[in-house]
Amino acid sequence: MTADKIIFLLCxxxxxxxxxxxxxxxxxxxxxxxxxxxxxxxxxxxxxxxxSFLAVVQxxxxxxxxxxxxxxxxxxxxxxxxxxxxxxxxxxxxxxLLGLLILAGLVFLILGQPxxxxxxxxxxxGVDTLRNLGTALVSPDAFVLPFEVxxxxxxxxxxxxxxxxxxxxx
Amino acid sequence: xxxxxxxxxxxxxxxxxxxxxxxxxxxNAIAILLGVELMLNAVNINLVAFWRYLDPVKxxxxxxxxxxxxxxxxxxxxxLALIISVYRRxxxxxxxxxxxxxx
Amino acid sequence: MEKFxxxxxxxxxxxxxxxxxxxxxxNKALSHSIAVGAAGLSWLGSMIIFIRALGVxxxxxxxxxxxxxxxxxxxxxxxxxxxxxxxxxVVVFFVAWTVLAIFVYSIGYHNFGQPKGDHxxxxxxxxxxxxxxxxxxxxxxxIEPMYSRFFAFISLFAxxxxxxxxxxxxxTLFVGWEIMGLCSYLLIGFWFGKPSARNAAVKxxxxxxxxxxxxxxxxxxxxxxxxxxxxxxIFKPEMLHALxxxxxxxxxxxxxxxxxxxxxxxxxxxxxWPLHVWLPDAMEGPTPVSAMIHAATxxxxxxYMVIRMFPxxxxxxxxxxxxxxxxxxxxxxxxxxALFAATIAVAQNxxxxxxxxxxxxxxxxxxxxxxxxxxxxAAFHLVTHAFFKALLxxxxxxxxxxxxxxxxHTGEQVDAQDMFNMGGLRKKMPITFWTFLIGGFAxxxxxxxxxxxxxxxxxxxxxxxNGHLAVxxxxxxxxxxxxxxxxRQITLTFFGKPRTTAAxxxxxxxxxxxxxxxxxxxxxxxxxxxxxxxQFPGLGGLVPNWFHEFVGGTLAELPKAxxxxxxxxxxxxxxxxxxxxxxxxxYRKVKSPKQDFLQIPVLKNKWYFDEIYNFVFVKPAYWxxxxxxxxxxxxxxxxxxxxxxxRFSLFLGHAFRNYxxxxxxNEFIGDGTGNVVKVSGSxxxxxxAGRIQYYMVVSISVLVIFALLYYFMIGGR
Numbered sequence: 001m002t003a004d005k006i007i008f009l010l011c012x013x014x015x016x017x018x019x020x021x022x023x024x025x026x027x028x029x030x031x032x033x034x035x036x037x038x039x040x041x042x043x044x045x046x047x048x049x050x051x052s053f054l055a056v057v058q059x060x061x062x063x064x065x066x067x068x069x070x071x072x073x074x075x076x077x078x079x080x081x082x083x084x085x086x087x088x089x090x091x092x093x094x095x096x097l098l099g100l101l102i103l104a105g106l107v108f109l110i111l112g113q114p115x116x117x118x119x120x121x122x123x124x125x126g127v128d129t130l131r132n133l134g135t136a137l138v139s140p141d142a143f144v145l146p147f148e149v150x151x152x153x154x155x156x157x158x159x160x161x162x163x164x165x166x167x168x169x170x
Numbered sequence: 171x172x173x174x175x176x177x178x179x180x181x182x183x184x185x186x187x188x189x190x191x192x193x194x195x196x197x198n199a200i201a202i203l204l205g206v207e208l209m210l211n212a213v214n215i216n217l218v219a220f221w222r223y224l225d226p227v228k229x230x231x232x233x234x235x236x237x238x239x240x241x242x243x244x245x246x247x248x249x250l251a252l253i254i255s256v257y258r259r260x261x262x263x264x265x266x267x268x269x270x271x272x273x
Numbered sequence: 274m275e276k277f278x279x280x281x282x283x284x285x286x287x288x289x290x291x292x293x294x295x296x297x298x299x300n301k302a303l304s305h306s307i308a309v310g311a312a313g314l315s316w317l318g319s320m321i322i323f324i325r326a327l328g329v330x331x332x333x334x335x336x337x338x339x340x341x342x343x344x345x346x347x348x349x350x351x352x353x354x355x356x357x358x359x360x361x362x363v364v365v366f367f368v369a370w371t372v373l374a375i376f377v378y379s380i381g382y383h384n385f386g387q388p389k390g391d392h393x394x395x396x397x398x399x400x401x402x403x404x405x406x407x408x409x410x411x412x413x414x415x416i417e418p419m420y421s422r423f424f425a426f427i428s429l430f431a432x433x434x435x436x437x438x439x440x441x442x443x444x445t446l447f448v449g450w451e452i453m454g455l456c457s458y459l460l461i462g463f464w465f466g467k468p469s470a471r472n473a474a475v476k477x478x479x480x481x482x483x484x485x486x487x488x489x490x491x492x493x494x495x496x497x498x499x500x501x502x503x504x505x506x507i508f509k510p511e512m513l514h515a516l517x518x519x520x521x522x523x524x525x526x527x528x529x530x531x532x533x534x535x536x537x538x539x540x541x542x543x544x545x546w547p548l549h550v551w552l553p554d555a556m557e558g559p560t561p562v563s564a565m566i567h568a569a570t571x572x573x574x575x576x577y578m579v580i581r582m583f584p585x586x587x588x589x590x591x592x593x594x595x596x597x598x599x600x601x602x603x604x605x606x607x608x609x610x611a612l613f614a615a616t617i618a619v620a621q622n623x624x625x626x627x628x629x630x631x632x633x634x635x636x637x638x639x640x641x642x643x644x645x646x647x648x649x650x651a652a653f654h655l656v657t658h659a660f661f662k663a664l665l666x667x668x669x670x671x672x673x674x675x676x677x678x679x680x681x682h683t684g685e686q687v688d689a690q691d692m693f694n695m696g697g698l699r700k701k702m703p704i705t706f707w708t709f710l711i712g713g714f715a716x717x718x719x720x721x722x723x724x725x726x727x728x729x730x731x732x733x734x735x736x737x738x739n740g741h742l743a744v745x746x747x748x749x750x751x752x753x754x755x756x757x758x759x760x761r762q763i764t765l766t767f768f769g770k771p772r773t774t775a776a777x778x779x780x781x782x783x784x785x786x787x788x789x790x791x792x793x794x795x796x797x798x799x800x801x802x803x804x805x806x807x808q809f810p811g812l813g814g815l816v817p818n819w820f821h822e823f824v825g826g827t828l829a830e831l832p833k834a835x836x837x838x839x840x841x842x843x844x845x846x847x848x849x850x851x852x853x854x855x856x857x858x859x860y861r862k863v864k865s866p867k868q869d870f871l872q873i874p875v876l877k878n879k880w881y882f883d884e885i886y887n888f889v890f891v892k893p894a895y896w897x898x899x900x901x902x903x904x905x906x907x908x909x910x911x912x913x914x915x916x917x918x919x920r921f922s923l924f925l926g927h928a929f930r931n932y933x934x935x936x937x938x939n940e941f942i943g944d945g946t947g948n949v950v951k952v953s954g955s956x957x958x959x960x961x962a963g964r965i966q967y968y969m970v971v972s973i974s975v976l977v978i979f980a981l982l983y984y985f986m987i988g989g990r
Contacts, residue, residue: 002172012181019185019208023192028201035204042211049222054235061239066207066246073200073250077263088195089266094970095194101977103187107180116176120223127227133236136229143233150240157244161251194970202966265966272963
């Protein structure tokens with residue numbers, strides 16, 4: 001058991017436990033906060049995977065924007081909900097069963113591929129991932145198009161959200 | 171780096187299943203979106219793991235993950251806007267009660 | 274040349290029929306001119322033929338004949354054609370004269386030239402027109418409304434008779450026979466407004482039909498046996514021999530059966546007992562019709578046919594042999610009818626009825642003669658009878674006309690035909706009187722001077738000379754009665770004083786009526802002299818017995834003349850003169866029927882044969898038609914069956930509708946599928962709950978299931 005394995009296991013426990021709390025806790029605001037914890041764990045995992053930029057982006061975007069957005073939404077809709085009663089639907093066992101089956105299936109498939117058992121190779125020397133990422137994002141023969149499209153998507157989402165959420169004056 | 175790839179993959183699978191469970195079994199619409207977020211994160215973990223383990227020189231994996239970020243953000247924004255709009259209209263955020271499209 | 278004329282003989286009357294009916298019906302003068310012209314043309318042709326025939330030596334062996342192939346029958350042809358042999362030459366002679374005389378007579382009889390009647394309707398006899406003369410109104414006879422139609426019908430009738438006489442085969446003979454039957458129906462019922470006329474027409478047609486059916490059977494038998502219907506084929510010696518020797522039904526030979534069947538046709542057509550009932554009733558028709566049909570032509574056609582078929586009837590018989598069965602039957606019926614009808618005639622008061630029964634009786638004479646094998650005598654009497662009977666009928670028509678004139682003049686409502694209303698007409702209608710007298714004497718057989726004597730005497734001679742005493746005696750008695758009732762008739766009508774005022778005012782009739790009477794009386798006197806037997810005392814041998822030689826030549830062997838014997842001669846003289854004298858004696862002072870002691874009911878009512886037939890045949894026939902066939906069979910059985918079929922179909926229809934169509938098709942299949950869809954739809958629509966999570970659960974479940982299935986069944990490591 002090397003150090004990174006222990007770190008990984010701790011991270012995994014964090015992520016999964018938080019995720020479980022997200023989907024089971026009664027109070028919605030708690031769920032949002034547990035989501036923050038889960039996202040944080042994922043960020044740590046990115047860092048372990050030497051995708052440092054992504055770790056930071058994860059914290060900034062997911063936790064800093066998305067999770068906050070969730071909290072805002074929860075606040076805005078709190079009056080009605082008031083977290084009364086059971087928060088899961090009555091037939092929650094079926095999704096649970098489905099989830100378990102899918103998990104089982106996926107695990108079975110993953111473990112069935114011997115190629116997935118390998119360990120990571122060393123990062124080649126002199127590879128500047130950040131620089132490469134930047135270049136890839138703006139290079140015409142790389143991924144500039146998806147990048148630009150993604151920005152258009154964000155613009156559209158922005159406009160749409162504003163429009164929808166503004167609500168028409170009846 | 172001695173963690174086998176399939177640890178990451180199994181983790182992602184578990185996260186995904188948990189997210190799926192959340193989507194399918196929570197009453198509150200916002201809670202459903204939370205589940206969706208979990209699933210997207212699981213996907214991202216998969217992507218990044220594959221990037222690192224298969225070919226860390228090519229940036230396709232990370233680019234993909236970044237795009238996923240952007241999409242997730244857009245989706246959460248629009249989704250929550252919708253939920254708030256519905257809430258204003260029908261005074262409820264319980265997904266089961268938003269069933270005007272039923273038979 | 275002769276053949277050409279013979280073919281054309283029946284044609285002018287036929288054309289006249291069509292032309293009058295189609296074109297000239299309205300124009301009375303044109304119609305009668307066409308009819309008389311046509312009769313005249315046929316008369317001319319007949320005279321030419323007759324004279325030519327006279328000129329041929331041994332005409333019987335060299336007859337005029339012409340035939341054509343008509344109907345293909347397998348490998349041979351049925352031939353039809355015309356022929357004139359000695360017998361038919363003589364017949365066509367008298368037919369031509371009598372037809373022409375009657376046609377001319379009809380012009381006057383139907384009052385051509387008189388005005389239309391006051392209230393005459395077509396279908397009833399004319400009733401007279403009122404005219405004003407010198408300020409004095411009186412009624413005169415009016416013209417017949419259906420004038421042209423009458424001439425059309427008698428033209429058709431003449432066509433039928435000519436066809437029958439000139440044919441050389443049984444088929445066209447039968448055609449002519451039936452055409453005459455039709456015309457007798459049309460003409461007896463000419464005044465169709467009278468119910469009695471209508472009934473008489475139907476009666477005539479029905480009764481002759483019975484005879485015709487048997488005759489047709491006979492013709493069919495002939496054809497099936499011999500394969501031909503031509504006389505020349507049938508009368509070949511080999512054929513006759515074969516016919517006579519082949520046994521057929523009832524112990525008779527084929528010839529015997531055929532002869533009998535054909536004879537039954539004659540029994541109907543010539544009104545012999547038992548099918549005699551139609552002829553007296555047929556007096557409902559106008560008098561020219563009675564003369565034509567029932568004296569000169571149609572009833573003679575029956576005798577003509579049986580004389581024509583004599584070789585067949587007498588096949589296997591020669592003179593001196595006892596008669597074969599068919600001939601015995603024929604002789605019996607002829608003799609019986611002669612006596613039977615004569616007994617009825619003595620009690621009749623209507624002038625035409627007396628003549629009707631007299632016709633039946635005289636036809637019986639001819640048939641009895643043929644039955645005993647006296648071929649030539651029968652033919653002779655046929656010809657003479659035609660002349661004097663036509664004369665008598667036309668004369669009676671003239672009398673009736675004169676009486677009607679008197680009736681109209683005085684307005685007295687008496688029956689113009691009842692002899693007891695007449696009397697003393699000798700002075701009022703002289704021409705009619707003398708011609709009627711000649712005819713009456715001819716009928717009675719007044720010696721030497723009249724034709725009837727010679728022909729009747731020949732019959733007596735043959736009957737006696739060949740030993741058929743029963744026939745001889747019966748015929749003698751009938752001849753006595755004949756003379757008796759004839760003189761009774763003449764006395765009542767012409768002698769004495771008029772018994773009614775109508776008779777006092779009777780007038781002689783026009784020339785169109787009296788001239789034919791005169792012409793016919795010449796024949797009634799003179800025709801007898803061509804048949805004087807060779808061995809007759811005094812007169813015999815002066816003039817050759819032309820008739821015997823000529824007509825006798827028709828048969829294969831010339832029949833030899835019978836030995837002369839005084840017995841038949843004395844008998845015929847006695848019966849004729851005695852009857853005439855007795856008749857005159859008894860009736861010259863009689864004024865009313867009460868003084869006539871012969872008005873015995875049985876005789877007056879014709880031996881009740883009409884009543885018997887009505888009871889035995891007519892009423893049962895009606896019963897069968899009305900009750901049995903109509904009510905039981907048709908309405909109850911057949912209609913009942915049909916109704917029950919209909920009810921059953923209706924029931925089936927309802928059953929199908931209510932038990933199959935509605936529940937199964939409509940509800941089960943029709944509504945059922947609808948319901949299935951509805952129920953399944955309403956069941957299945959719950960899938961679309963409108964709830965996202967529900968959809969997702971379903972879809973992911975299915976995905977998992979498919980994945981599992983895929984893994985375990987198809988894929989798999």
